[in-house]
Amino acid sequence: MNARHDDQTDHGEQGEARAADTAEETREAALSAPRPGGTPHAGLTRLHDADFRGFASDNYSGVHPEVLEALTLANGGHQRAYGADAYTAALADAVRREFGDRAEVYPVFNGTGANVVSLDLMTQRWDSVVCARSAHINTDECGAPEKIAGLKLETVETPDGKLTPELVDRVAYGWGDEHHAQPAVVSVTQSTELGTLYTPDELRAVADHAHAKGMRVHLDGARLANAAVALGVPLRAITTDVAVDVLSFGGTKNGLMGAEAVVVLDPDAVSRPLFARKLNGQLASKMRFLSVQLLTLLEGELWRRGAGHANDMARRLADAVRDIDGVRLTREPAANAVFAILPPEVTRRVQARYPFYVWDEATGEVRWMCSFDTTEGDVAGFADALREESAAR
Numbered sequence: 001m002n003a004r005h006d007d008q009t010d011h012g013e014q015g016e017a018r019a020a021d022t023a024e025e026t027r028e029a030a031l032s033a034p035r036p037g038g039t040p041h042a043g044l045t046r047l048h049d050a051d052f053r054g055f056a057s058d059n060y061s062g063v064h065p066e067v068l069e070a071l072t073l074a075n076g077g078h079q080r081a082y083g084a085d086a087y088t089a090a091l092a093d094a095v096r097r098e099f100g101d102r103a104e105v106y107p108v109f110n111g112t113g114a115n116v117v118s119l120d121l122m123t124q125r126w127d128s129v130v131c132a133r134s135a136h137i138n139t140d141e142c143g144a145p146e147k148i149a150g151l152k153l154e155t156v157e158t159p160d161g162k163l164t165p166e167l168v169d170r171v172a173y174g175w176g177d178e179h180h181a182q183p184a185v186v187s188v189t190q191s192t193e194l195g196t197l198y199t200p201d202e203l204r205a206v207a208d209h210a211h212a213k214g215m216r217v218h219l220d221g222a223r224l225a226n227a228a229v230a231l232g233v234p235l236r237a238i239t240t241d242v243a244v245d246v247l248s249f250g251g252t253k254n255g256l257m258g259a260e261a262v263v264v265l266d267p268d269a270v271s272r273p274l275f276a277r278k279l280n281g282q283l284a285s286k287m288r289f290l291s292v293q294l295l296t297l298l299e300g301e302l303w304r305r306g307a308g309h310a311n312d313m314a315r316r317l318a319d320a321v322r323d324i325d326g327v328r329l330t331r332e333p334a335a336n337a338v339f340a341i342l343p344p345e346v347t348r349r350v351q352a353r354y355p356f357y358v359w360d361e362a363t364g365e366v367r368w369m370c371s372f373d374t375t376e377g378d379v380a381g382f383a384d385a386l387r388e389e390s391a392a393r
Contacts, residue, residue, distance in 0.1 A: 054355035055368035064255030070296040088291040107290040108282035114248035121270035125150040127184035152181040161192030165209035186210040189220040195337035207243040222250035225307035226335035245269035259293040306372035310336035313370035320383035
């Protein structure tokens with residue numbers, strides 16, 4: 001019996017030795033592996049033409065080089081997960097400096113997530129949200145606010161994508177009527193889906209009107225930076241200072257890689273934001289990589305530089321095509337979007353060379369978006385292509 005015990009002990013010691021050897025080999029292999037930022041894997045090849053450009057969306061652009069550097073900087077060692085890291089703490093400080101001392105920030109993965117979480121924070125399941133019919137939450141989010149947050153969208157037709165107190169009143173009524181969804185939030189977009197801008201006074205008028213009715217105000221700021229640059233104001237001038245309660249702050253359209261944020265400007269307007277973000281599937285485990293991107297956008301005013309360049313390119317694009325036969329600008333560009341009407345056959349031919357979207361099939365109106373990395377050469381090339389295809393028609 002003792003011999004059997006000794007035999008078992010020998011095998012156990014041998015097993016422990018083999019395990020120790022394996023662990024050491026694994027450690028040595030990990031230490032000898034290429035470090036982040038080193039040479040790409042030998043089997044990795046670029047699958048796209050890095051010189052190919054289009055005007056379909058500012059989401060098509062890559063990641064700003066300064067953001068890539070920041071991601072590399074944050075990618076070392078271990079940091080606590082789920083937002084208890086140094087970069088998320090620094091982001092909270094930066095947001096307070098930009099938006100005011102009461103501002104709270106909750107990084108999320110995407111714009112739809114930011115909008116759904118924002119609206120969920122301010123509504124009950126019997127509530128409604130007033131928005132323009134053209135609003136992104138109504139037209140481009142697959143019903144996510146209604147299906148996930150459990151609210152009702154009350155849409156209003158607008159001539160320019162902007163709400164006014166009078167337009168809000170068309171659908172905001174029925175408080176106390178159990179047969180009617182209860183109007184709880186007004187949601188505005190800056191800049192709007194039609195490329196237009198609210199002035200600070202226009203935003204303040206909508207917010208004051210909504211608050212007087214006991215409603216809260218949400219601002220979809222996917223392109224807030226472009227609006228602020230175009231208006232020549234700081235970010236807080238069209239958010240905090242005009243009494244917006246909750247902001248969806250955009251980053252992906254301005255050089256970030258999958259990082260947006262819910263910014264609560266009035267904490268009294270919301271309920272349990274940490275739980276709402278988690279419940280809606282927007283809580284990042286490795287949040288430092290979202291936070292460091294947003295931090296980079298705010299510090300050094302990268303947001304202003306990127307958006308300002310995109311706006312400048314949109315104006316240049318409009319000037320370059322306005323005299324082309326068959327092209328009619330439907331409005332002057334206010335931020336980084338250009339809208340025009342083209343003959344359908346010209347649209348199809350130019351799209352094959354420079355991707356862009358048709359905005360209105362009925363009228364032939366198209367939309368061209370510029371981004372932080374749009375170049376003067378891109379604009380000139382597109383204008384030449386449009387001129388050639390229009391002449392060929």
